[in-house]
Amino acid sequence: MPSSVPLPRGTRSPAPVVVPLAVAILAATSCAVANSGGGGDTGDAGDTLRIVLAQEPPTLEPCEASLTDTGVVVRSNxxxxxxxxxxxxxxxxxxxxxxxxxxxxxxxxxxxxxxxxxxxxxxxxxxxxxxxxxxxxxxxxxxxxxxxxxxxxxxxxxxxxxxxxxxxxxxxxxxxxxxxSFIEVVPRTTSTEAKVREPVGTGPYLIERWETGVSISLRRNDDYWGEPPAYPRARYVWRSEPSVRAAMINNGEADLSTALNPEDATEDNSVAYPNNETTALRLDGREAPLDDIRVRRAIGLAIDRRAIVDTLFDGLADPAAQLVPDGVVGHNPDLPIDPPDPDRARALIAEAAADGVPVDRRITLIARNAQFPRVAETAEAIQYQLASVGLDVRIQMADTAAHLEYQLRPFPEDVGPVALLVMHGNQAGDAAFTTSQYLLSDGPQSTFGSPELDQLISEAGELSDDARQEAFAAIFAHQNDTLVQYTHLAHMRGLLGRSPSIHYEPNAATGDELRLAEVRPAREEAR
The missing domain is CATH 3.90.76.10 (Dipeptide-binding Protein; Domain 1)
Structure with a gap:
């Protein structure tokens, strides 16, 4: 699912550690994010399931449940x-x-x-x-x-x-x-004029209270048609620092936490899982110098994916050559992952410059706070690697609302060339959901395309079974060969914070829809 859709955040200046961090990455040495202390809200662990998120959901509107930060609370809960x-x-x-x-x-x-x-x-x-x-x-x-x-x-x-x-x-x-399967059912009395803040649904939990900036409390739906969940109540709080979220698990202040950092994870407080998310840079091909395919290819050749995966992601990812991972219909296992080639990247940029392309124009690299662990460090590493081949890049960290402005049409005007760090999760398991969003010329999350690719996507969508798989695999190859709107980084794996007091096995959907009815006290499982 989307995200399965990428999310954005506020703005900050590039950190002064950009060069040292990137040098460390190029050397493939380990980096650590300094822990920051912090407490959390406590509760009755026997009565209330306590979840700590990376950020407050922007909305609980059910028709927005395909957005990760909304779906993790709303969907199937x-x-x-x-x-x-x-x-x-x-x-x-x-x-x-x-x-x-x-x-x-x-x-x-x-x-x-x-x-x-x-x-x-x-x-x-x-x-x-x-x-x-x-x-x-x-x-x-x-x-x-x-x-x-x-x-x-x-x-x-x-x-x-x-x-x-x-x-x-x-x-x-x-x-x-x-x-x-993406449509959440609501009563026909729900407003059609505006999105709702606190929805009415049929799920195993209903909203008891949303205290903006503090917490969201749910209570069990005693009239639920299905099996009642184990916990009478659930409470969400949010802490932006992964180390704080890990500490809340360690200290018994939370039962589940999204997105821990590798350095904060232990066998007792977390579990790794494949989350179907792929990170990539979306290059705005409407703006110079990103409107030149040579510059876009150079960006892909400048980035050392393996070093980023090994150093910043602690190996909890795999270098990517396409927007969907293995297991999604349309994944192309034959696409090569370009090794870094800074010399070739410099040559392409020089060639473009000789033809009058303004390669010295500043490119804004926009990333979302808490998008994934060490996202700021990843942006800094990319900035350094692109600078090493002659591109001028500045980092802009954004909150969810601000990032969405750049992620979804209509895109902001007069902002110059943008490389948007996106994280796409195809939870539905079919490439149609990716290509219609990210590759169509007028796709909601695509800045440009081509008539030929649009036609290929349309034809693939009408096919079934093996023919569908082959058609979408060819589309991802076509994007890499002729369009290069994306510089793919990695297929991600997540780290879910999990208290020893509960039993819950994460799956590929956990990052987008954390089904509370599947969580049970560990003592029940031990019986």
Missing amino acids: ISEPLIERDPTTGELEPLLATTWRQRTPTTWELDLRPDVTFHDGTTMTSEDAAFSIDRAVNSDLACNVDGYVFGDERLELEVVDEHRLAVTTTDPDPILPLRL
């Missing part, structure tokens, strides 16, 4: 989709819908689970499901799920009866049930 994808097997599983089938080439029919109630006590029907899809996809709310999952598609919805719904697309869509 407060609200639920009709269909759920098993993050381990990739199989689609029933949730609020019990069955689905393709009635015609363009129409799918779904049967809904009876006797499901919303947190406000009203009964969920197919009218609510139709409303939720229409609100997220066909409305003017500009929901992230609309652009990320459905693009420009408009869906026709038919309420067949109280518990049956038909969804019709303009063209045949072989993965419509997978797309619908």
